[in-house]
Amino acid sequence: MHELEKKLRTKTAVVSVIGLGYVGLPLITEFARSGFRTVGFDVDESKVDRINRGESYITDVPADDLRALVKDRRLRATGDREALRAVDTISICVPTPLRKTKDPDISFVLKALDVVKSVLHPGMLIVLESTTYPGTTNELALPELESTGLKVGKDFCLAFSPERIDPGNKQFVTKTIPKVMGGVTPTCTQMAKLLYEAAVDKVIPVSSPRIAEMVKLLENTFRAVNIGLVNEMAIMCNKLGLDTWEIIEAAATKPFGFMKFTPGPGLGGECIPVDPHYLSWKLKMLNYTARFIELASEVNSHMPDFVVEKVAFALNNQKKCLNGSRILVLGVTYKKDVVDIRESPIIHVINLLRKHGACVEYHDPYIHELVVEHGQLTSQNSTANPTAAQLAAYDCVVIGTDHSSYDYKAIVENAQLIVDTRNATSVVRGLDVSHVVKL
Ligand SMILES: NC(=O)c1ccc[n+]([C@@H]2O[C@H](COP(=O)([O-])OP(=O)(O)OC[C@H]3O[C@@H](n4cnc5c(N)ncnc54)[C@H](O)[C@@H]3O)[C@@H](O)[C@H]2O)c1
Incomplete structure (x- = not known):
């Protein structure tokens, strides 16, 4: 991992993001702004084309900034997984919706892991950002990635970092929202912290991916429950x-x-x-x-x-x-x-x-x-x-x-x-x- 550490410290690492939506595009823009060379991967060809033309489709990413980064060759998008063979880090920002039955649909994460598996090489850092249930990183991502024969903490690093972006919020943006980070091993946390610290103002390490996954669920459950409470208050006030x-x-x-x-x-x-x-x-x-x-x-x-x-x-x-x-x-x-x-x-x-x-x-x-x-x-x-x-x-x-x-x-x-x-x-x-x- 010394090689990765050196590349992260000198910003010579090539940084990539899978899934260039509301979360992934602002994130890769921030990595590129911080000085890394970046590659974004998405299955949506129209998004890939628009990024490479310097067009932003996310309000929080100013088109002028994106255009300048593309022009400077700091940021490029691709739909070709082979382009990820040469990268040093991959952050996964694909959707995690619900099925009609309200059960998790993690098929997008599985497909993204499939891509990661096919390009995984020694000295790589993988960070899962998609919101998910506690245990996903250790129970699902880790066995998938180790099935390549590479060993976590030794050959590659794996961490979970919940995404907290609030689209449309001008005060708190990707750079200024503190980032919680939990690696599978202490080395994984350390490497992920090094990468994100270059692009965001504050990284908060926690003891494991499970804790990091649960942090996000506590935050959003807190909101859902309090909104439920105030909505019921409205119903009660209406009756009264x-x-x-x-x-x-x-x-x-x-x-x-x-x-x-x-x-x-x-x-x-x-x-x-x-x-x-x-x-x-x-x-x-x-x-x-x-x-x-x-x-x-x-x-x-x-x-x-x-x-x-x-x-x-x-x-x-x-x-x-x-x-x-x-x-x-x-x-x-x-x-x-x-x-x-x-x-x-x-x-x-x-x-x-x-x-x-x-x-x-x-x-x-x-x-x-x-x-x-x-x-x-x-x-x-x-x-x-x-x-x-x-x-x-x-x-x-x-x-x-x-x-x-x-x-x-x-x-x-x-x-x-x-x-x-x-x-x-x-x-x-x-x-x-x-x-x-x-x-
Ligand atoms: N939108 C938010 O405000 C927000 C905030 C915090 C966390 N999150 C979480 O972040 C994750 C991403 O959400 P989002 O809003 O950015 O979703 P999104 O739908 O805006 O973007 C996801 C992108 O992933 C791409 N994609 C899907 N499958 C892929 C694959 N196999 N390989 C490559 N690209 C693929 C899609 O084409 C799309 O561009 C979700 O887990 C979500 O819950 C979202």
């Missing part, structure tokens, strides 16, 4: 006729022992709705039910129904019914200001509204076409904000995602009825808001 948001804001003035979470139409994105199920699946093997995870999932997945109930009641108060009403949904991405609809709960809201006979249209500055149940919707003039006349033409406007680009004053002024699932209209002062219904 209380304003959930006023209560949350007042509670958040406590300077200790309270962390503010806000209700919404449900969980979205690639991580929070998915990751806790990796943990509960693993525990099922040990005959244990992860009750908080199951309960939070039950509450969170009920939220689209709660939103639709709210819309139905609000229309009812105006002597209208869901069936036949024209509804405009503003914002469909899973959170504000991102181009990402993965697991977005707003899609469920739209499906449910349509199921009840509502005529649903949507507007989202980031998403021009949306696949829903039994069809496809096209965004209403998505580049510009809806006009006053457009807003007034619908029986109800549902604020699904609180994009910063929306003019909430114009929405409050012109819409007949608003169901605001994000409390986005709270910024509007001095206007009549009696037609605004919040969660």
Whole structure:
């Protein structure tokens, strides 16, 4: 491992990343920026071509930076696994979704390991970054890689480092988010730490890959459970006729022992709705039910129904019914200001509204076409904000995602009825808001 250590210290190591998506592209960009020569591998040819043309498809990676790195030959992408034969390190950033049964789907990790196996050579460092259940690195990746005859800690290094990126977050990015690192052996941790320390501000070594895997699951289970709690709080406040948001804001003035979470139409994105199920699946093997995870999932997945109930009641108060009403949904991405609809709960809201006979249209500055149940919707003039006349033409406007680009004053002024699932209209002062219904 002395050779690898020398290459990492002198930045002469060739660094590679498998999977160039929301996680992998920012990561490889950071490695390249730090001075390493990098090779990105992806099975998606269009991503490979775009990177090599210097085009960024991830908002958090500025196109100018990517173009400069490609031009300087610090970064290149490939779909040819042979190109990985000459690299010294591989970080694996492929998807880890759930099957329909909510069991882990680690087929992408297995395929990536297959690629790694075919190019593994002495003096190599492999780091798994995909979120997964505790034990994946030791029980799955290690035997796969050692089946080549090479020995961990002696011939090659293997570690797990959870990815904590928060797409769209300008304050905390790949470089500034501390990186937890757990190697299979102390040498593995040391080598992985050396690599990542060159590109990110802080690396936190832990005693094993299992600990590192569990750190990520604790973080995301913490979020899922607290979001579940605050969503249930919204349901309870609704029954009690209380304003959930006023209560949350007042509670958040406590300077200790309270962390503010806000209700919404449900969980979205690639991580929070998915990751806790990796943990509960693993525990099922040990005959244990992860009750908080199951309960939070039950509450969170009920939220689209709660939103639709709210819309139905609000229309009812105006002597209208869901069936036949024209509804405009503003914002469909899973959170504000991102181009990402993965697991977005707003899609469920739209499906449910349509199921009840509502005529649903949507507007989202980031998403021009949306696949829903039994069809496809096209965004209403998505580049510009809806006009006053457009807003007034619908029986109800549902604020699904609180994009910063929306003019909430114009929405409050012109819409007949608003169901605001994000409390986005709270910024509007001095206007009549009696037609605004919040969660
Ligand atoms: N997106 C996030 O905010 C986020 C945050 C933290 C952790 N994670 C975790 O990071 C991992 C990656 O997530 P992502 O959001 O970057 O996914 P993504 O879908 O954006 O990107 C994954 C990339 O891997 C490629 N790929 C799939 N199989 C491959 C293979 N066999 N070989 C090479 N490339 C392959 C895909 O083409 C795609 O470009 C997941 O485990 C996810 O849970 C994601």
